[in-house]
Amino acid sequence: MSSPQPRPYLPTHAAPATAAAVGATPSASGPALWHGAWTAPVMRPSVAPWFETWAEQGFTNQSVRQVIRVHSGGTQVRIRLSNAYSDTPLQLTGASIGHTAGVGAVHPGTMHPLRFAGALSTTIPVKGRAVSDPAALPIEQFDRLTISLYFQDATGPATYHQLSMTTTYRAAGEHHRDPTATHYTDKVEPAYGSWYYLEGVETLGKRPPPHAVVAFGDSLTDGFGATIDRDDRYPDLLAERLLAAGVPRPVLNAGIGSNKLLTDSPLGGDAGVTRFARDVLEQPRVGTVIVLMGINDIQQSDAAQGGTGSADPPVTARQLIDGHRALIRAAHARGVRAVGATLTPYRGAAGWSPAGETVRAQVNHWISTSGEYDAVVDFARALDPDSTGRIRQALHMGDHIHPNPAGYRAMADAIDLTALEQ
Template identity: 85%
Template structure:
């Protein structure tokens, strides 16, 4: 055990995490075979972004929205999950399609498939509700890029979305969701950090389903800020490539949200980690393992350099963060999910660094490494600070001393013992 012995102290601003209810659609309820997660992203309430523009607040009116994702598992059939979780009004979807990406906003013509919902090309998603498309025949392989196009004839109002995608999303005026060409998709946000709108997941089905999925749960270091736009080189992406190359083809589902906190909600960072864990991790199809990298934003609190994304409040303690991690572990174990704890990475040199905050980080990391409460440990802190300086190595961060660059994300992925992910 660690020499630091935390006393029980419940999280102060968020309800304790609980095990999730049954998934929205049972794995074999639609189509043939077993459905498994191929790609996911956590959804958020629409809000103004302080550091890059999104379309979330204004929503869409007579727009086609084209979004590109890279799946981590293949199959013979595919379906998508859509979410209207953060709206008080129903969402009218006029039409949708899916196909293999041909580059930028273009789709390979022979792969374009219309998507239906309960047999209809259009659907109404209830306020705060979700929808799953009917299965469509579209052979896919791991790491294929798929393009999903959604058309909204009427006004959507503010859009449920995922703020930071590090993938370009395209918009066209009018009905173009069935057009393979990119000619009408001339609108995109600059700088193109990108966001995903309404899209919550992609699932595939085949005769030989892959092993259970690994969910990467965290904040911007999981979400991938600092990675290369449109290159899919976040740490979960590289981890999935390592697993496949090693003959362990677990899909890795990215459940990171930039600016997210473990214990409290944030206007721009989404629901608290302990509150969203059930939805974003335990409801994923065939989840077997979760990697938890959470807490650095709780430590940073309301620093202005973070764009006001952290609500003011008393400094978080190591005891509170540890109890938040314990709540996540309990919920994972209640569903038979293996929980892997990741150490909090250094941020000395960042605008929000303080010695007091770094002491909390060190105490939490000591508990993660030595308590034995997680089923396994991934030491991301040491992977990024190989010399023990208390800083991310200069060649492994994007320039802000907190977010890795593509080399840093590879170092994180390479630090994971693949056997630690096995149930």
């Protein structure tokens, strides 16, 4: 059996379902400079072996309340919804947005209905996207927003983002305009959470922020091991560092847990080389991408990550390097700066092997010395400062592969902020 090969970069993708393109709204004075404030890469519905989700069953006469923290402010806001992984159109009966009041509630004076091409409801085509009309909602960087969606008719299996590390709430019936949490009593326990249909949030202000940084990767970017509802993944902490340094920029998290660089996974979504265009290059005003990808390819870990699917043939360092090169070429073709991150240690984890460790070392040598990335961040050293081949005990969540909040802080602190400048 042949080894997996990187897929070619495909620069064209379906346009949003609304007339407005992502990142621009036509006006008499020219396009408005919408900028990315938050994102979550979407996935096909699947059964997560570690925790319950509502993806496969979908929603019928239910309201879903989702909380996000924005990385840029503005005077107006809009959302992007995705029906990318459905075979049927999605009927959205109603939606609202407002400032989070905690535990499923919304500050009443801030709640705004969301319209789509002027209507309070919309139909999102199969594999399509909808962008809401702007809502006049002043927000600041790091505000938490609550987005409520109501589905009267059965949705079928839901396009979603599996791991949110943020509690999502569900209510029976139509409650998307209810600011209280009275009816939002249903949530998944433990509350690792998922986001449903929600692909992005954009803001517009008088002065757009500098171009966004996109963090692209797997669960170490997605934030497994972070604190639920605390927003202490490494991209969150990097955004806080940028603000403290006086150079605030949105940091958009495009990580997917269990994601692989070269091959699709039933648990980890589309391969990194396939989804890079959508999840990175289609973000509004993206300027820099940080790439941390490859450990799941090395682990051959479909079996280790839940027992579904057969393991792929062993990946080689050359295949992973070719995959990284494809991402670099795609980024540079769009004028995006590409920052490579060294693959972090995982000795002690279930998927570790001596052969895999050799591949990791070879890939890290290429990332660090080839000069093909515009800059390099050494996440491996940040988590293993003594070069033991293991994540320092105080920096992982107990499984020897996923950082804890202190580990994510070490990763964020390891990034030279000047390396993110275009």
